[in-house]
Amino acid sequence: MRYQIRYDGPGRLRLRLGQYAFTREEGFGIAALLRRRPGVLAVRTCCKNGSVLIMYDGAGKKEDYLSFVGGLRRCQIPQVEPTGEEDVQSIDLMFQEKITAMIAKRLAEQLLLPVPLRMLRTGLRAAPFLWHGLKSLSKGRVNVSVLDAAAITASLWQGSFRSASSIMFLLSLSDVLEDYTKKRTTSALSASLAVHIDTVWKITGQGEVQVPLAEVEPGDQIRIRTGAMIPVDGKICQGEALVNEASMTGEPLPARKAEGDMVYAGTIIEEGSVAVEVMARNDQTRISRIMDMIERSEELKAGVQSKAERLADRIVPYHLLGALAVYLFTRNAVKTLAVLTVDYSCAIKLSTPIAVISAMREAAGHRMMVKGGRYLEAFAEADTIVFDKTGTLTEACPQVSRVVAFGDFQRDEVLRTAACLEEHFPHSVAKAIVKKAFEEGLRHEERHAEVTYVVAHGIASQLEGEKVIIGSPHFVFEDEGVPLTAEDQAKLAGVEGEDSAVYLAVGGRLAGAVFIHDPVREEAAEVITGLRRLGIKNVILLTGDGEAAAKSACRRLGIDHYLARVLPEEKAAKVERLKAEGRKVIMVGDGINDSPALSAAHVSVAMKDASDLAREVADIALLSADLWELLTLRRLSMALMERISGNYRKILWLNTAFLLLGLGGVIQPSVSALCHNASTVAISAGSMRPLLEERAKKEA
Amino acid sequence: MWKDCLKCDRVWVFVGGIAAAVIGKKVLKSPKTREVCVKTVAQAMKLHQDAQTTFANIKEEAEDICFDAKQEAAAACDCQQ
Structure with missing residues (x-):
């Protein structure tokens, strides 16, 4: 392709x-190809004048880019969908062009068009507004369309074509702005989700690294585990899994896929873990998944958002009645028009969803996926937080502290058998036991039959004809009825400390106990103090562990209430009880056993290493490993609620002021319409500003 | 009566209207008119695209000048430090 160098500066x-050198899609294709060259930081293309802007660092060579572009053939350029950032830029550009064209057209009309033609054009432009107004009225709805139609009709009736034209121009401008603000906010949220949330584990020489899916290229290898959706088309290069292909084939039963088999984007791994060599990145599936999520999140509107919409609709009839009253009392059409051109509902309806979507985008930027605006509202209003202990308040890497054998069983045998059973399940405690056995050089061959996992209880199997079970004391002693002799009790009393224990029983006899030391997270105490400072009155710990472990954790973290040895359904019941007491409850958990409690709470949060079920059930999923994000979330949600109420106040005061100024005859109806629309846009644009930054400034 | 009719302005306006409609229809249907219209619309579209290109060029060149200014300002700051 032939080109001209229009700018050549350092790194630019x-x-x-x-x-006409390339189309919009080909432009994105050129950008994608150039971004793969060494040293390229960013590329921007414009199809209107065929411009390509390349920004590069020290590693980049200008000659390389020039020869690359020079060597391009149009038929080789791929047609590519825009990246999130490119999409946002296109929306900005389209908006700028639209607004410029609208203003230029209006100026040209005013300067060049003869008065009769201008009047005719005003009449023609008024028709759709009047039609929409009448349509709403015929359906018995008194909404903003009726208000707009009334304002335009009043102007035309008065013979003020100029004023009618101004009102219509401002209304059109406001529509464009509204459309732009919504599109941009949604697009920015989508881009943010694609970069921060839509990530995969890429297998590299240094291990597994989390990267945005958009950065994955054909030939890369990615790791996909149980419960995850396969994000690409590819070939399994390691591992085996049961893959549910119902989304593609309609077949409900999962298919077994092993090394060499093809897997497709959109299918789900029901069990197993595989490394997949990427053959094609199915961007459409990926993008539509993000868009689905955003659409779903719009359905899960914050209560305040729905309230705003209802309020906005309810105001309109009173507004019309007000205008009628003004006309009846004053007989002044200009003053009536001033009332009609200012309305409260536009700004309320527009600014609230924008504030909510912007907050969700900000949360995504902090690697938190909020599934709907209502959850941010619930998080801001909550006064009680319930924590699960293991994996949530404690590190996700517990360690075996002691192994105790009972009866005639040997310590090593207990550890070996425990590791042999636990190695089938990727739970953090199971991993700790397997690791300990490995460190001690205890080899464990598969001598047992198929293992059964009993959620939140333990594991059962057969070993040399005898039933072998491992799990919580509730599972071993109560459910399975393994006797605990006085001798065993005495031995346990001597070793039981703050660590939690997993019990092993063989043939109905207690064989041993493996004690797990699970240290609390470094930041946990500070986070809990911070949450209290931000208005959380009750902090409660729920755990399946023993009394001693729960008590010790509470003492260290400054938690006042705890429930030890609780079963999953008891956790949910506790949350329900708290709700019945009138408390607004946040539940934070990570395991499959937390899922009932997570769904019972007003708002639930799943930790980074949570099970897929917990992440699916939870309303908010954290993607960073620490608890600090809970404080960020609380601040963000509180700032959002403050912004929404602040917006209401601004809308009320500003529009009332414009209305009074219009009534007093200080400003003309066209000026009050301009002020009203400008304030709506300004408040909506203000709702897009980062919340946390503003709150930090206030706190400082 | 005919003379009265011919004196009436409205009749002439009516006749003129019909004549304009007939002639207008003929003109609009003629291939020459069509050709002129197509050419005019094409010219307008081209003008629109050229305007967009010019606008894009101006915007980009302004961006480049701003970038240079920022670089110079940054360099000046570095020198002062």
């Missing part, structure tokens, strides 16, 4: 290939 090169 602008080439121009000429008008």
